[in-house]
Amino acid sequence: MPLKKNEVKRKxxxxxxxxxxxxxxxxxxxTTGILSKIIVGVxxxxxxxxxxxxxxxxxxxxxxxxxxxxxxxxxxxxxxxQDSSIRPYRIVLSDSMxxxxxxxxxxxxxxxxIKSFNESSEYGxxxxxxxxxxxxxxxxxxYRERARYLNxxxxxxxxxxxxxxxxxxxxPEITDNVKVLPLLLLHxxxxxxxxxxxxxxxxxxxxxxxxxxxxxxxxSLPGFTYSQGAVRPGLTTYQIAIIxxxxxxxxxxxxxxxxGEDIGSTIGSHIATIFPKQVLGFHTSTPVNFxxxxxxxxxxxxVFPTYIAGDLADKVYPLKDKxxxxxxxSGYLHLQSTKPDTVGIALQDSPLGxxxxxxxxxxxxxNPNNKNxxxxxxxxxxxxxxxxxxLMYWTTGSITTSLRLYKEVIDNYDTExxxxxxxxxxxxxxxxTKYDLIHQPDFILRWKYPNLVGVTNLDDxxxxxxxxxxxxxxxxxxxxxxxxxxxxx
Amino acid sequence: MPLKKNEVKRKxxxxxxxxxxxxxxxxxxxTTGILSKIIVGVxxxxxxxxxxxxxxxxxxxxxxxxxxxxxxxxxxxxxxxQDSSIRPYRIVLSDSMxxxxxxxxxxxxxxxxIKSFNESSEYGxxxxxxxxxxxxxxxxxxYRERARYLNxxxxxxxxxxxxxxxxxxxxPEITDNVKVLPLLLLHxxxxxxxxxxxxxxxxxxxxxxxxxxxxxxxxSLPGFTYSQGAVRPGLTTYQIAIIxxxxxxxxxxxxxxxxGEDIGSTIGSHIATIFPKQVLGFHTSTPVNFxxxxxxxxxxxxVFPTYIAGDLADKVYPLKDKxxxxxxxSGYLHLQSTKPDTVGIALQDSPLGxxxxxxxxxxxxxNPNNKNxxxxxxxxxxxxxxxxxxLMYWTTGSITTSLRLYKEVIDNYDTExxxxxxxxxxxxxxxxTKYDLIHQPDFILRWKYPNLVGVTNLDDxxxxxxxxxxxxxxxxxxxxxxxxxxxxx
Numbered sequence: 001m002p003l004k005k006n007e008v009k010r011k012x013x014x015x016x017x018x019x020x021x022x023x024x025x026x027x028x029x030x031t032t033g034i035l036s037k038i039i040v041g042v043x044x045x046x047x048x049x050x051x052x053x054x055x056x057x058x059x060x061x062x063x064x065x066x067x068x069x070x071x072x073x074x075x076x077x078x079x080x081x082q083d084s085s086i087r088p089y090r091i092v093l094s095d096s097m098x099x100x101x102x103x104x105x106x107x108x109x110x111x112x113x114i115k116s117f118n119e120s121s122e123y124g125x126x127x128x129x130x131x132x133x134x135x136x137x138x139x140x141x142x143y144r145e146r147a148r149y150l151n152x153x154x155x156x157x158x159x160x161x162x163x164x165x166x167x168x169x170x171x172p173e174i175t176d177n178v179k180v181l182p183l184l185l186l187h188x189x190x191x192x193x194x195x196x197x198x199x200x201x202x203x204x205x206x207x208x209x210x211x212x213x214x215x216x217x218x219x220s221l222p223g224f225t226y227s228q229g230a231v232r233p234g235l236t237t238y239q240i241a242i243i244x245x246x247x248x249x250x251x252x253x254x255x256x257x258x259x260g261e262d263i264g265s266t267i268g269s270h271i272a273t274i275f276p277k278q279v280l281g282f283h284t285s286t287p288v289n290f291x292x293x294x295x296x297x298x299x300x301x302x303v304f305p306t307y308i309a310g311d312l313a314d315k316v317y318p319l320k321d322k323x324x325x326x327x328x329x330s331g332y333l334h335l336q337s338t339k340p341d342t343v344g345i346a347l348q349d350s351p352l353g354x355x356x357x358x359x360x361x362x363x364x365x366x367n368p369n370n371k372n373x374x375x376x377x378x379x380x381x382x383x384x385x386x387x388x389x390x391l392m393y394w395t396t397g398s399i400t401t402s403l404r405l406y407k408e409v410i411d412n413y414d415t416e417x418x419x420x421x422x423x424x425x426x427x428x429x430x431x432x433t434k435y436d437l438i439h440q441p442d443f444i445l446r447w448k449y450p451n452l453v454g455v456t457n458l459d460d461x462x463x464x465x466x467x468x469x470x471x472x473x474x475x476x477x478x479x480x481x482x483x484x485x486x487x488x489x
Numbered sequence: 490m491p492l493k494k495n496e497v498k499r500k501x502x503x504x505x506x507x508x509x510x511x512x513x514x515x516x517x518x519x520t521t522g523i524l525s526k527i528i529v530g531v532x533x534x535x536x537x538x539x540x541x542x543x544x545x546x547x548x549x550x551x552x553x554x555x556x557x558x559x560x561x562x563x564x565x566x567x568x569x570x571q572d573s574s575i576r577p578y579r580i581v582l583s584d585s586m587x588x589x590x591x592x593x594x595x596x597x598x599x600x601x602x603i604k605s606f607n608e609s610s611e612y613g614x615x616x617x618x619x620x621x622x623x624x625x626x627x628x629x630x631x632y633r634e635r636a637r638y639l640n641x642x643x644x645x646x647x648x649x650x651x652x653x654x655x656x657x658x659x660x661p662e663i664t665d666n667v668k669v670l671p672l673l674l675l676h677x678x679x680x681x682x683x684x685x686x687x688x689x690x691x692x693x694x695x696x697x698x699x700x701x702x703x704x705x706x707x708x709s710l711p712g713f714t715y716s717q718g719a720v721r722p723g724l725t726t727y728q729i730a731i732i733x734x735x736x737x738x739x740x741x742x743x744x745x746x747x748x749g750e751d752i753g754s755t756i757g758s759h760i761a762t763i764f765p766k767q768v769l770g771f772h773t774s775t776p777v778n779f780x781x782x783x784x785x786x787x788x789x790x791x792v793f794p795t796y797i798a799g800d801l802a803d804k805v806y807p808l809k810d811k812x813x814x815x816x817x818x819s820g821y822l823h824l825q826s827t828k829p830d831t832v833g834i835a836l837q838d839s840p841l842g843x844x845x846x847x848x849x850x851x852x853x854x855x856n857p858n859n860k861n862x863x864x865x866x867x868x869x870x871x872x873x874x875x876x877x878x879x880l881m882y883w884t885t886g887s888i889t890t891s892l893r894l895y896k897e898v899i900d901n902y903d904t905e906x907x908x909x910x911x912x913x914x915x916x917x918x919x920x921x922t923k924y925d926l927i928h929q930p931d932f933i934l935r936w937k938y939p940n941l942v943g944v945t946n947l948d949d950x951x952x953x954x955x956x957x958x959x960x961x962x963x964x965x966x967x968x969x970x971x972x973x974x975x976x977x978x
Contacts, residue, residue, distance in 0.1 A: 117722055327823075345612070349835075
């Protein structure tokens with residue numbers, strides 16, 4: 001049944017309800033006679049008070065930061081002594097993996113038997129795009145060479161709260177008196193540390209005019225690729241935030257900077273909220289305030305788009321178009337946040353199905369116009385890069401545990417939302433790309449990030465900022481941290 | 490992004506908007522002085538008129554029945570002469586299919602590597618349920634025996650509007666002076682003609698006290714299992730309605746009865762609306778009026794549940810619970826109606842993934858409480874029955890074309906909705922099962938079906954009525970048609 005339209009319908013009907021009420025009121029209590037005036041006045045006062053209390057309690061009030069247990073155990077409850085050391089790790093892409101995939105690819109024709117309508121990518125990944133992905137994967141993707149490439153950075157694993165957490169650690173080569181600042185890079189879904197491969201050398205190389213450089217820690221989120229998933233429910237973004245902070249402490253960093261993207265930005269924001277003294281600065285390429293108040297303001301602001309959103313007006317409004325776009329693109333969110341394990345079975349079992357599911361997001365979220373192109377914009381990407389990321393999910397069999405994160409967010413929504421309402425004093429910098437999914441004006445960001453030092457508007461790029469625009473993002477991180485430092489000096 | 494909560498939020502915010510407006514009005518125009526009263530009056534009149542026009546035009550008004558082209562060509566545009574005969578068809582389940590599946594099952598461990606949290610089926614199909622499905626499919630499902638069973642009815646194929654349409658046709662054995670009435674059985678998604686295997690003999694066997702019996706025509710919907718899918722966009726439910734009516738005419742039935750379930754009920758309703766003179770009676774186990782007015786009425790009626798819904802009150806309300814339930818269970822709808830081809834790639838390629846995706850619907854829509862059980866209620870089913878249906882989709886590689894129907898419904902929503910507002914004079918009978926997804930009071934059904942002869946409330950069963958309760962559904966169809974006939978006699 002037509003969900004999309006349902007939405008529109010519900011909205012209309014509710015505002016109709018509002019009008020209806022007004023009409024009933026005006027009919028039942030004509031404004032003549034002192035008594036009826038008093039009655040209307042009292043009713044209005046009661047309504048106003050209820051509204052005021054609702055807004056106060058559920059929308060505006062800043063909740064008290066919940067007390068979190070910082071040592072929740074997410075691994076199996078066994079009596080084995082846990083190896084808590086930090087061990088080197090190497091990514092493996094073997095001939096036998098390739099052989100196994102080749103065998104699976106024998107049934108490729110089956111998956112493409114359904115011809116697309118061939119006009120666009122409007123129905124999802126079409127058979128042309130799938131054919132190109134397949135051909136590249138089957139005939140050009142060189143497993144050994146890619147394994148060498150992926151191992152060019154130092155990989156490690158260590159156990160935090162019962163889970164083996166994987167991370168890349170790259171120290172800069174410094175020659176002169178340059179400060180080394182620890183920077184935690186947090187990827188999103190369906191991304192992996194692979195998204196940071198091009199930006200890492202840019203961040204770890206000293207640059208002129210900057211007396212600092214970064215030491216990069218890029219972990220895989222628990223349940224994503226090389227990091228273990230939880231064995232019980234509840235590992236939502238703020239719990240991952242705690243794991244990430246504990247990981248940084250374990251590596252030896254009491255204080256650090258953060259750059260986050262997509263759900264990694266949410267996690268970074270939670271770290272800055274729960275541990276404000278440990279986060280020296282927060283840079284995000286997904287600058288969004290997810291609080292109810294922010295969303296409400298944008299909805300009410302639809303009446304005066306330019307007044308509310310300024311230069312961003314055409315990115316924030318018209319609301320109906322944005323809402324339709326969101327509904328059209330959020331089917332995967334809806335499914336993942338309700339039945340991750342069901343869709344996960346097919347994605348764990350079909351390499352091409354997994355590839356299509358992941359690559360669709362890269363194609364559509366870098367530029368929504370790719371939807372109208374027959375090849376979905378695939379030709380503008382280096383297919384090797386896209387496949388590296390798919391193989392990280394495939395070889396680790398981790399797509400289901402990654403999908404579960406969305407259900408955890410829904411199941412723990414009250415605390416998730418409360419955290420978006422608690423301002424953090426951490427110096428913050430936002431990078432808005434042209435085609436990102438959500439754009440919000442600065443004043444709304446400031447409710448969550450009162451110490452918003454700056455915002456950069458990039459007239460290019462989309463949701464996967466570091467992957468698409470490593471130079472611009474690296475420049476922006478350097479710029480942001482320079483500003484953070486000058487404020488504290 | 491928490492879709493579920495988003496919904497609630499939007500609703501709240503919109504009603505807040507309404508209240509806000511009221512407050513602003515009362516502040517800006519205090520009801521003193523004749524001029525301000527006139528201004529308020531005029532504003533209210535304008536609002537009232539706009540509201541009235543909106544309701545009239547977009548919700549209440551009965552649209553004119555659109556003129557449909559009854560011969561749209563959905564097959565390839567080639568110059569080959571089309572075989573338009575009606576050919577016998579046999580379902581094939583071969584050893585090589587089994588062999589191919591066994592090879593695919595070698596990677597089964599991969600799909601179950603992700604252990605479920607094992608408390609419930611809350612995250613979707615869990616590894617216990619998957620394990621049982623797998624074991625039955627791999628070790629107990631006898632392909633040859635099932636093929637014999639599935640071929641016990643006469644199968645046919647014939648080309649209608651460019652597409653090869655498959656159907657089962659079963660004539661009753663009549664000994665005495667009993668009228669034979671043609672009955673079109675329309676299945677839904679993710680069902681197939683398999684759902685009707687137990688009910689067919691009940692419908693084609695004469696019974697005491699009834700001077701009629703049915704000849705059954707059960708087609709596979711275009712794009713579902715053995716019927717070909719369209720090669721271009723647009724084959725939505727009312728276009729399928731036209732194909733089904735043309736099929737019936739081709740077989741030789743100018744007039745016939747219809748029983749529909751799920752989206753098959755929508756199609757049956759459209760046939761009764763577009764061709765009212767050809768439909769002698771319409772029986773549905775999904776008695777729902779999908780018009781905006783129906784939904785609006787149910788939303789407004791939330792204030793007086795018992796008044797609106799009578800005995801059904803606890804099935805229709807509280808609205809918030811029903812809405813949350815709907816959101817929790819409709820992720821697949823959201824995905825299928827926006828990106829059918831993407832998720833289709835994995836489902837075409839992974840037999841276990843397909844099985845899980847389809848069987849989940851059977852488990853949850855027969856009884857929502859199955860969600861809280863570790864085995865998802867699987868033990869209450871005959872697994873052979875569930876797998877027959879999965880194999881029909883698997884062996885024909887038709888899941889993607891079946892998913893596309895949801896996108897077509899969205900893409901053609903205006904006409905779809907208009908058709909729900911055009912009443913049909915066809916005698917109609919509804920069967921409400923206990924656990925069906927949507928329940929509506931009779932008076933709302935009558936807006937669409939003014940000739941609603943009767944409604945049966947079954948205190949058992951769920952969404953797949955014929956599959957779950959063949960005896961009860963057959964009894965009800967006989968009862969309904971007896972009533973239809975007595976009205977015309």
